[in-house]
Amino acid sequence: MRTRGKTGLVMASCAALLTTLLGGQVASATSHGAAPREDAPKILTPYPMFSPNGDGVHDRLAVGYQLRVAAPVRIRVEPDTDAKVAPFTVELGRQRAGRHTWTWDGRTPQGRLVPHSYYRIHVITPQGSDYAFAEADLEFGGGLYVEDRYGAKKSVVPKVYPRSEEVRDVVPLTAHAEDGVRRAVVSFRNADGRLVLRRTVRISRRWGGEVVWEGRDGRGRPLPPGRYTGTVSGMDRVGNRGASEPIPLYVSGDRLVWREETRTMAAEEAMTPPCVGSSWPECWAYLPQGEVTPSVQFPGGLTHRADPNPDVWGRAESTYFVRVPEAVRGLDGIRVSFVGAPTNPGETDEGHLSTEASREDGVVVSSSSTGQTPWDEDPVYGDGQEWDSRSKRLPPGAWWEFWTDGDAGDDAFDVASFALDLRYLVVAE
The missing domain is CATH 2.60.40.2550 (Immunoglobulin-like)
Known part of the structure; x- marks a missing residue:
């Protein structure tokens, strides 16, 4: 089944409802509008999908309906989309009370095959009417x-x-x-x-x-x-x-060949907003609990100072993203190391680094001077794709996070620079 046009969502929703109610190939008719009169007709269980392509497989639609009282009956067929076919009516004459079936071959009274579309099948009597959706499926989807x-x-x-x-x-x-x-x-x-x-x-x-x-x-x-x-x-x-x-x-x-390289950069040079890969509005409501400012002791470095308030988380963090658009098949692996020192000389505060901090299997490296992560062979943003339908599409890149944590007693730490090891495939020169 393939839906088209501005009514595709309506069509798909109706199909899902029909399938849910009865399951499988047979679905219940769905009545709409105000509560019907007790003597109004009622559609029973039409086959919601048929294929009038002449191959003998589900070529006809059997519309079952019930009359509470004897009455003249007419069937009205209306396309539920912008299909290029006019609604038409079939007069069935007077019928007795009870169950009946109208069979449709997917053609207009003039013998023209209707196009692939959803249709409303109305059963109308002087006492009222009922209708359900059916699909004339003429296309492989x-x-x-x-x-x-x-x-x-x-x-x-x-x-x-x-x-x-x-x-x-x-x-x-x-x-x-x-x-x-x-x-x-x-x-x-x-x-x-x-x-x-x-x-x-x-x-x-x-x-x-x-x-x-x-x-x-x-x-x-x-x-x-x-x-x-x-x-x-x-x-x-x-x-x-x-x-x-x-x-x-x-x-x-x-042909593709492997490339391994190391990029060294000042911390301030590589820092990026924490929501680099997201366009979710709530992501930008991110409120840091500490502060990150330019370092005094390391030109181009960053000072991470945790919030000393014991009632808050206190973590001061920065995130980093380095684009590698030449990585034809994404990043096969990344490894990051840092160099830094406690903000206050003589203290033992540590900085913390991870390429996986947002994942359950995250590995954190902590040190008062320098540290290096292990190779991350499934790096965040390494394949360059968005995480979900509302996220920004990025080229392959290396992402990591650095922080100090007031809860751990690491109040302030200056990171001077990072060394980024990369492994990826490129087009041979």
């Missing part, structure tokens, strides 16, 4: 999506580097299809439309199906550099066959 973009915009065509020798490069993809599709075919074609690779993938209702694009043919040989496309195709539960819109892909003639 599916799509192929890039799993990792490493901070790039969706408009950027993802590249794969099959000629890399130091790593087997891939672009992870996820195949999605509408409910009821458990198996689909992912096809890759070159710029001329010629099929270069085909893979069958199992589709999970929740997670979709995983497939990787390696830029290689069925024998594992690198494909010629250039543009390619990927599609998902199959048959849905009501018999529609088809393929998704193609997504663009690119095979590069370059």
Whole structure:
């Protein structure tokens, strides 16, 4: 099922309601509006989705309804979207009280097949009316999506580097299809439309199906550099066959190599706002409990002074983010060290450093002079992607946090500089 246009949300909500009420393929009609009269007609259990494509699979919609009293009956069909079909009415004549069924083949009285859309099916008598939603499903719904973009915009065509020798490069993809599709075919074609690779993938209702694009043919040989496309195709539960819109892909003639480097920087140079990766409004309500100011004893350094008030947390912290946009596949690992000293000479206050402080598995390094974290092989922001739908998209980068903690008795500490070790893949020069 694929919804379109400004009413897509309404359509999807109705479908979810129908499916929830009866489950599976059969869903209950949903009445709306004011309380009906006791002698008004009542829709029973129409099949909410049918596929009038002529293949013999769910081609007709059976609309069951009940009349409280004998009455003339007419059916009115209205598109619930901007589908290019006019509402129409079918006169059924006078019918006795009891249960009846009207069967619709998905065509107008003039014999024209209606387009893919949701429709309201009204049963109308002089005593009142009732209606329910049904879907004329004439399209295979599916799509192929890039799993990792490493901070790039969706408009950027993802590249794969099959000629890399130091790593087997891939672009992870996820195949999605509408409910009821458990198996689909992912096809890759070159710029001329010629099929270069085909893979069958199992589709999970929740997670979709995983497939990787390696830029290689069925024998594992690198494909010629250039543009390619990927599609998902199959048959849905009501018999529609088809393929998704193609997504663009690119095979590069370059190769990827590992790069390891160390960047040394003054603390003030690398500091960034604490909400660097978020656009959530509440994030900017962050209130520091201590203060971070320029250092007197270390030019370019920062003084972290915890709030001495025992009734507050007291932590004075700073966060750091160094962009590494050339990291084609994100950061494989980072390691950070610091140099500093207690703000007040002769004291034993410590500074605390972590690349993982916001995670449950965080490792904290503490020292009165210098310290270094272990290699973090799953760094925060290392893949360059946003954390959620409202967060800003960032290129790959190294993030870490430094603080003093009044609760631990570390009242003030000056950090002079950081040394950042990086490991990542780049395009060979």
